[in-house]
Amino acid sequence: MKALLMLGLLLLSVTVQAKVFEHCEFARILKNNGMAGYAGISLASWVCLAQHESGYNTQATTYHPGSNSSHYGIFQINSQYGCDDGKTPRAVNACGIPCSALLQDDITQAIQCVKKVVKDRQSNRGWVSWHVHCNNRDLTQYIRNCGV
Ligand SMILES: *[C@@H]1O[C@H](CO)[C@@H](O)[C@H](O)[C@H]1NC(C)=O
DSSP states (O other), X not given: OHHHHHHHHHHHHHHTTSOBOOHHHHHHHHHHTTOTTGGGOOHHHHHHHHHHHHTTBTTOEEEETXXXXXXXXXXXXXXXXXXXXXXXXXXXXXXXXBGGGGXXXXXXXXXXXXXXXXXXXXXXXXXXXXXXXXXXXXXXXXXXXXXX
């Protein structure tokens, strides 16, 4: 019982540090920021992408040893192209921001940056999990009953 309580407190302390969006809340914010259909990508597609890239966790960070780069935030933007983490070789920093800016609870900057990336790239083909989990699938479940 005591151990369970400790585990509960531990989990709570972990979760308060990272903002993890509920999918409908996330969908509404995306819609309010003009993401529905942005660069030809549907709202449901964006939600699917974020679900499988970060689990809607703003603090998600993944290191990719092959390129010595990392992916940051709810959209898992790559430090090789989108942002500057001060340690990625041949980084472009197309969004002109530190990668830490992509980990904030307020996802305004992350949205601005992901828009820049897909506009520059003319697609969302760069996201592997989008291919695996979202492309050519029925994505209605991602925004069902969200009122968007
Ligand atoms: C990644 O870092 C290692 C160690 O510094 C280096 O040997 C390797 O060449 C780097 N790879 C790339 C793709 O920059």
